[in-house]
Amino acid sequence: MPDNTRRARDEAFWHTFADRYDVQPGPINLENGYFGRMSRTVVEEYQRNIELINRGNSVHVRQRFEQGESVKIQALVAKLIGVPAEAVALTRNASDGLQSLIRNYNRLQPGDQVLICDLEYDTVKGAMRWLAKHRGVEVIEIEHQHPASFDSLLATYRETFARYPRLKLMALTHVTHRTGLVMPVQAIAAAAKEHDIDVILDGAHALGQFEFNLDELGIEFAAYNLHKWIGAPLTLGFLYIAPSAWRTSTRTWAKCITRSPTFAPARPTAHRISRRC
Numbered sequence: 001m002p003d004n005t006r007r008a009r010d011e012a013f014w015h016t017f018a019d020r021y022d023v024q025p026g027p028i029n030l031e032n033g034y035f036g037r038m039s040r041t042v043v044e045e046y047q048r049n050i051e052l053i054n055r056g057n058s059v060h061v062r063q064r065f066e067q068g069e070s071v072k073i074q075a076l077v078a079k080l081i082g083v084p085a086e087a088v089a090l091t092r093n094a095s096d097g098l099q100s101l102i103r104n105y106n107r108l109q110p111g112d113q114v115l116i117c118d119l120e121y122d123t124v125k126g127a128m129r130w131l132a133k134h135r136g137v138e139v140i141e142i143e144h145q146h147p148a149s150f151d152s153l154l155a156t157y158r159e160t161f162a163r164y165p166r167l168k169l170m171a172l173t174h175v176t177h178r179t180g181l182v183m184p185v186q187a188i189a190a191a192a193k194e195h196d197i198d199v200i201l202d203g204a205h206a207l208g209q210f211e212f213n214l215d216e217l218g219i220e221f222a223a224y225n226l227h228k229w230i231g232a233p234l235t236l237g238f239l240y241i242a243p244s245a246w247r248t249s250t251r252t253w254a255k256c257i258t259r260s261p262t263f264a265p266a267r268p269t270a271h272r273i274s275r276r277c
């Protein structure tokens with residue numbers, strides 16, 4: 001029996017989680033699609049930190065935010081996906097990260113093509129269409145067969161890659177909010193690589209639902225939140241840019257774009273992400 005199946009039946013194990021939540025009258029939230037409920041300890045820590053920042057606001061932001069806590073949190077979230085801490089940057093949510101990665105991606109020339117499918121999140125589709133308007137690229141939109149299978153998904157991507165040779169970038173959703181499907185990311189990313197197509201992975205529903213290693217999946221750009229399945233307070237997330245995709249600069253891109261509490265996401269001209277420059 002696989003470990004996960006054994007665990008699913010281990011009542012004592014699940015009680016250690018249930019004990020962290022109070023059961024109160026009223027609706028019981030079993031839906032983590034918007035955000036998961038915080039445990040009692042997380043709520044208490046959250047309130048303690050709000051009070052702390054309220055008291056010491058500018059001291060905290062100027063002297064501690066970038067040197068202490070955010071660096072520790074950065075290392076912890078990097079560990080969750082098995083990547084180096086400096087390849088990760090904190091954001092407000094997955095949307096922030098995805099918008100930053102898509103809008104600032106600068107390997108595109110007018111006439112190039114970018115790819116989305118029917119399973120992508122609407123704001124991801126919107127950001128890819130933004131590229132069409134502002135960078136002169138063409139958006140290719142495909143529909144998968146439903147119900148989809150490993151083979152049908154891969155075959156659709158393979159056909160698309162062969163049919164559109166000017167494809168440079170694609171969005172991919174690890175766990176789609178539309179059908180709950182877990183995409184065969186590793187196989188799709190490997191096929192994309194054969195055609196020199198970069199993949200930006202939407203990991204909004206993956207983190208905390210199952211374990212994965214981004215290096216093994218062959219993914220260089222990804223974005224996550226911590227407030228759905230991890231149970232952190234709203235609004236927390238992070239983006240990932242693999243060291244292989246950094247530009248040769250004394251500062252990494254991840255640091256450039258988000259290591260500031262005043263970070264404004266999706267500012268297209270602020271910093272561009274590229275493996276070419």
Ligand SMILES: Cc1ncc(COP(=O)(O)O)c(C=O)c1O
Nearest residue numbers: 033093094095121177202204225
């Ligand atoms: C597939 C998918 N991508 C991205 C997002 C955006 O996540 P966030 O709330 O972290 O911005 C969601 C949120 O529901 C989602 O379902």
